[in-house]
Amino acid sequence: MATAQEARLLSRQNKLSNTAGIAPGYLQANLLVLPATYATDFHDLCLRNPVPCPLLGMSANPGDTATMRPPCIRSADFDIRTDFPKYRVYAGGHFIESRQDLLDVWTDDHVAFLIGCSFSFEDALTAAGLPPRHQKTGTLVAMYRSNIPLLPAGIFTGGNCIVSMRPYHPEDIERVRNITREYRLTHGEPVAWGWEGAKQLGIGDVTKPDFGEPQEFQEGEVPVFWACGVTPQMAVEAAGEKIEGLVFAHEPGHMLVTDWTAEELQGAK
Amino acid sequence: MATAQEARLLSRQNKLSNTAGIAPGYLQANLLVLPATYATDFHDLCLRNPVPCPLLGMSANPGDTATMRPPCIRSADFDIRTDFPKYRVYAGGHFIESRQDLLDVWTDDHVAFLIGCSFSFEDALTAAGLPPRHQKTGTLVAMYRSNIPLLPAGIFTGGNCIVSMRPYHPEDIERVRNITREYRLTHGEPVAWGWEGAKQLGIGDVTKPDFGEPQEFQEGEVPVFWACGVTPQMAVEAAGEKIEGLVFAHEPGHMLVTDWTAEELQGAK
CATH class of the missing domain: 3.40.1640.10 (PSTPO5379-like)
Incomplete structure (x- = not known):
């Protein structure tokens, strides 16, 4: 604190x-x-x-x-x-x-x-009884390169979106979406969720994040992905x-x- | 007029x-x-x-x-x-x-x-000596379903971006980008260009648009793609x-x- x-x-x-x-x-x-x-x-x-x-x-x-x-x-x-x-x-x-x-x-x-x-929205998730796993384990949030393209602007004509991931039970995802939706200046609601969502983002192995640390999944949990502000670094790389x-x-x-x-x-x- | x-x-x-x-x-x-x-x-x-x-x-x-x-x-x-x-x-x-x-x-x-x-930005292109082909031929602009995903919001959790296409010579593309960039409320600069850009968007055959009419390519011209406001209809379909x-x-x-x-x-x- x-x-x-x-x-x-x-x-x-x-x-x-x-x-x-x-x-x-x-x-x-x-x-x-x-x-x-x-x-x-x-x-x-x-x-x-x-x-x-x-x-x-x-x-x-x-x-x-x-x-x-x-x-x-x-x-x-x-x-x-x-x-x-x-x-x-x-x-x-x-x-x-x-x-x-x-x-x-x-x-x-x-x-x-x-x-x-x-x-910025993790306190609201915690207050709703949905604390992010990395806060409970004291680890760095897991982040991945996705296949969502950045839309070009001037010299920035390449690079994909980075996403952060928090594990949740499927039955909690609508609440998680509703809580984070209002945080429009800090990425808002998730961009994808579930194992099918991971596949759509081109993330083959959630145990191997590109940044941060792997997160533990409890029985039945699935990954939920938000856009991440590490993304500009991908635009700079490109x-x-x-x-x-x-x-x-x-x-x-x-x-x-x-x-x-x-x-x-x-x-x- | x-x-x-x-x-x-x-x-x-x-x-x-x-x-x-x-x-x-x-x-x-x-x-x-x-x-x-x-x-x-x-x-x-x-x-x-x-x-x-x-x-x-x-x-x-x-x-x-x-x-x-x-x-x-x-x-x-x-x-x-x-x-x-x-x-x-x-x-x-x-x-x-x-x-x-x-x-x-x-x-x-x-x-x-x-x-x-x-x-909305076609007049500016015409004024710069870069008139869109469909205006010269009196046809409907060619539009395609792309693989750029719409980022979810509430009940809208699927659908991809529709793009409109205008053929240009590669050496004119930077001018075309610069002219259209300022029109931020009407899609702004292109999202992709060139034959490689078409491939990145998942558009295999530009002669078969999903909406509108096919456009003629002159010798050496390549496709230039802008995001298109038909996209919300794809969100409704999804x-x-x-x-x-x-x-x-x-x-x-x-x-x-x-x-x-x-x-x-x-x-x-």
Whole structure:
């Protein structure tokens, strides 16, 4: 348990990793940071793919590390280069390293985008007696590459949707769908469910996630899949050499806790 | 050539069919009409799939045949039951008939949705020296069922995206993408292009469209595909018996001409 600001300060001090269940009630965010020349195309990509890439906020100006618009961070003591628990760096479409902060790689030309995270609706699921398995086991949510294509925008003309997975009993799926539907800024209702749904997404083996950790299935449970904010990293991979300069992202499962609550955001809850 | 109101009155009198190239500069709209109980789910479907289903407007109230919100129709002399050139009727997920109007099937419980149409950016393509082939040949635009899945919303848990196709030379595609990108309320930039793009969409034979008419290819031309507002009809087909009562739609290619121009709509042009 922590407030949003406490969670960000713990992240800055590298005392937090997996943010699932941290600071209940506050929306959590994925990150993508690009050189400014690609910001318009990335903004378009979000507008055209709002389920995997729901835009919560972006840098007020290129190079600005403290102010996001709209103001999903209210504290004056904020630094986008340190307040995620962990970061990833891409060059030429390739992941090159994980880092604790972006202090010595960030430039005045970088623009940050915050994308809603499905951790944001997990408190509501727990309150309804439907807690996500990875919160009970203290593991990272399982994430997979799916075959749902991202619809192109500018230089971003490839890449598929990443999905997160939580196991549920088939008889609970309609409740799970109804609870998460209202969280439109943090991926909303599932994109597929059941073993047939896994097959439709092209996921052959749920025990082998592409990001995060495998999840235990109890007798009779089936996978339920939501779009995931790691998806922009797939668009960056697909863009490859078309992007000059370094691109930054969060480490999957290691999110920013924002000051927005689900309740106050019309359309987000 | 006609003004928007003239085009609607000609449609009401059944003197208009294919609306491509009619009333240049005005946004054109696809139609879906549902019993009110399904309106929220369909609205969600549009928000989650804004490229195939960009929402231009909807009935101000169930049963209202004259007033759309936002006000994309400004004339007091408007009737959604007559002012499209041609309509389709669905029952239990099946297409059952084409009609010239909806006067004796519309009920006080029906809610109409207007979805942006790609005819809206064809004037801009023509002005740039890139006129769509079907306008030059006086044919209906070619439309195909693709393998891009609609992301589920409520009772709408199936169906794929329909795409419209216009042939262009490969060297013109970046200009075509740039011109259409700004028309975000009428499908925006293409979703795929080239023979490889056709294969990615699962379209094996472009000479056999699922709706509209085949288009001539000149030497060296390749297909360019945009999302299409016939897509909601695929969601209705997939929902099948889950929908009780009649559903109405427009006949593909036979659109409503609205009073909105591309220029006045921020984000639509």
